[in-house]
Amino acid sequence: MHKTHHFQTNDKNELLGLISTIFNTSHDGLAICDRKGYVLLYNQAYLQLTGVSADILDNYSFIQQLDMEIVSDSTAVKAIQTKKIYSTAIDYGNGRKTINTATPVLDENQQLLFVVGNVRDITELNQLQRELEETRQINAEFQKALEQIQNGSESNEQLVYRSGIMHRIVALAQRFAKNDSPLLLLGESGVGKDVLANYIHTQSGLGGDFIKINCGAIPDHLLESELFGYEKGAFTGANHAKEGLFELADKGTIFLDEIGDLPYPLQVKLLNVLQDGKIRRLGGKNVRRVQMRIIAATNSDLEAMVEQKRFRQDLYYRLNVLSITIPPLRERREDIPALVFYYLKKMEQKYELEKRIEPEAMETLTQYDWPGNIRELKNVVERTYHMCENGKIKVDELPTSIQRSTKVSLPVTIESFDTPLPLKEAVQRFEKEYIYRMLAQTKTMQECADLLKVNISTLVRKKRDGK
Numbered sequence: 001m002h003k004t005h006h007f008q009t010n011d012k013n014e015l016l017g018l019i020s021t022i023f024n025t026s027h028d029g030l031a032i033c034d035r036k037g038y039v040l041l042y043n044q045a046y047l048q049l050t051g052v053s054a055d056i057l058d059n060y061s062f063i064q065q066l067d068m069e070i071v072s073d074s075t076a077v078k079a080i081q082t083k084k085i086y087s088t089a090i091d092y093g094n095g096r097k098t099i100n101t102a103t104p105v106l107d108e109n110q111q112l113l114f115v116v117g118n119v120r121d122i123t124e125l126n127q128l129q130r131e132l133e134e135t136r137q138i139n140a141e142f143q144k145a146l147e148q149i150q151n152g153s154e155s156n157e158q159l160v161y162r163s164g165i166m167h168r169i170v171a172l173a174q175r176f177a178k179n180d181s182p183l184l185l186l187g188e189s190g191v192g193k194d195v196l197a198n199y200i201h202t203q204s205g206l207g208g209d210f211i212k213i214n215c216g217a218i219p220d221h222l223l224e225s226e227l228f229g230y231e232k233g234a235f236t237g238a239n240h241a242k243e244g245l246f247e248l249a250d251k252g253t254i255f256l257d258e259i260g261d262l263p264y265p266l267q268v269k270l271l272n273v274l275q276d277g278k279i280r281r282l283g284g285k286n287v288r289r290v291q292m293r294i295i296a297a298t299n300s301d302l303e304a305m306v307e308q309k310r311f312r313q314d315l316y317y318r319l320n321v322l323s324i325t326i327p328p329l330r331e332r333r334e335d336i337p338a339l340v341f342y343y344l345k346k347m348e349q350k351y352e353l354e355k356r357i358e359p360e361a362m363e364t365l366t367q368y369d370w371p372g373n374i375r376e377l378k379n380v381v382e383r384t385y386h387m388c389e390n391g392k393i394k395v396d397e398l399p400t401s402i403q404r405s406t407k408v409s410l411p412v413t414i415e416s417f418d419t420p421l422p423l424k425e426a427v428q429r430f431e432k433e434y435i436y437r438m439l440a441q442t443k444t445m446q447e448c449a450d451l452l453k454v455n456i457s458t459l460v461r462k463k464r465d466g467k
């Protein structure tokens with residue numbers, strides 16, 4: 001106890017009065033016992049929090065209370081036995097949860113004099129934590145449902161193609177659909193990996209559902225419980241048992257999008273599922289057998305990730321038994337007009353208003369390199385449809401970035417900045433053009449990122465912001 005100069009009382013009674021006031025007004029439960037565990041002093045909060053009656057405290061030591069199973073655990077007894085501070089969380093069964101700490105008080109010969117017990121109410125804290133956990137859970141479920149609605153409708157899209165390469169890919173997909181080995185779909189973002197996975201599922205004739213999960217969109221700590229499910233009480237907030245996506249995909253297909261983002265520890269678990277077809281829910285004992293088709297997809301360079309020890313080699317080999325690489329749109333330009341007409345038709349049906357695209361505009365779209373692939377094409381067609389007022393889509397109604405990038409194939413030079421621009425804007429313009437050009441010259445985003453010596457996520461962001 002530290003006294004300041006304001007405290008000038010030397011009267012023992014006054015001092016005792018003060019200490020007992022502190023004792024009695026404390027929100028924490030306090031109880032002091034001797035070296036045999038007999039209670040010497042306790043306060044009102046102690047009675048309220050522990051639910052143990054004054055009668056018991058008066059007549060039975062903590063050791064006896066433990067023997068008689070009046071309490072299930074006693075920090076005081078532990079402190080008596082070990083002469084060390086002991087702290088634990090206790091559930092008294094009266095709805096109260098507490099953190100109890102027992103501190104031994106020793107004399108100069110290290111003999112035990114007393115034990116001071118402190119009982120802190122954490123019921124409210126616990127309740128808040130549980131609520132937070134539940135909110136997080138609900139949040140994640142909503143996010144997942146939303147994602148499935150968004151992606152579900154995307155992946156249900158009809159497969160539109162005209163190019164020879166896509167004909168071969170679809171034929172391969174039909175053959176692979178009948179096979180139950182894992183399948184890996186590769187290709188840049190927006191090339192149609194989701195759509196193809198869905199197509200393979202419908203072609204497979206499997207009776208179960210097509211379940212999609214984006215491994216990069218779900219926080220690591222939730223991903224495992226999403227995939228494997230959990231039993232009631234498996235972790236704080238697991239108030240009921242829940243089926244995992246592997247179980248939901250039983251007799252169907254599970255589509256693991258962005259497989260490169262699967263955390264390393266989960267990669268081993270996925271490998272086990274691939275090998276023996278068995279899963280166990282978190283906190284569960286039962287092993288369940290599931291039979292499903294696994295399709296994984298990524299736009300990352302998995303081989304490079306294996307070399308960098310970010311992706312397990314054994315899992316890579318297991319997933320890569322069958323694989324299909326969907327080329328970017330710029331390598332199958334014959335598909336561009338078919339896709340433009342398809343999305344234009346959809347807009348016309350939706351808004352019951354026909355709009356025609358002029359040949360020159362179509363030519364510009366066909367020449368454009370589409371770094372965002374079909375996703376970008378779909379957005380451009382939709383935007384242009386809305387922007388066009390007289391029913392005819394002309395070149396100058398296309399986004400300026402597309403007009404410019406197809407017209408300007410000369411390197412960006414100082415001369416191309418004909419009017420003075422703020423430095424920041426000039427740098428941004430150069431950066432954007434440069435990134436577009438580099439993307440057109442490289443096969444994958446990773447290759448481009450490596451050449452530019454930037455992180456792939458930086459490149460993705462810059463590409464998105466530059467649109």
Ligand SMILES: Nc1ncnc2c1ncn2[C@@H]1O[C@H](COP(=O)(O)OP(=O)(O)OP(=O)(O)O)[C@@H](O)[C@H]1O
Pocket residue numbers: 153154155157158159160161187188189190191192193194195196257298299374375378
């Ligand atoms: N062949 C196709 N015909 C019609 N629409 C397509 C085709 N391929 C893709 N799309 C559309 O393009 C968009 C992107 O497709 P999808 O989500 O399948 O790409 P992805 O390769 O899985 O992209 P990411 O790697 O970013 O997940 C979607 O809106 C999808 O409906």
